Amino acid sequence: MLWFLFIGLIAGWLAGQIMRGSGFGILGDIIIGVVGAFLGGFVFNLLGLNAHGTIGSIIMATVGAIVLLWLLRVVA
Numbered sequence: 397m398l399w400f401l402f403i404g405l406i407a408g409w410l411a412g413q414i415m416r417g418s419g420f421g422i423l424g425d426i427i428i429g430v431v432g433a434f435l436g437g438f439v440f441n442l443l444g445l446n447a448h449g450t451i452g453s454i455i456m457a458t459v460g461a462i463v464l465l466w467l468l469r470v471v472a
Contacts, residue, residue, distance in 0.1 A: 403450070404429030407436075407457030414458075415465045428461050436460020 405422065408429030412420050420428060436456040440447060447456035 407461050410458045411461030432461025432464045433457035
């Protein structure tokens, strides 16, 4: 569980850097990263892609977090 939150923190921070230019604070980065990890897993599964290991998990969660931030911008 702690490792999952750590990966979420890294993914949320990376997505914040890519999409906005800054992070969202520790709690915001964790939330965006964890939700992004679920979304990234769903998107990767739809595309028939697999992510293995820590780096693969971070990439998948970051892609999901970027998609999440993009969707939030489109809706807002």
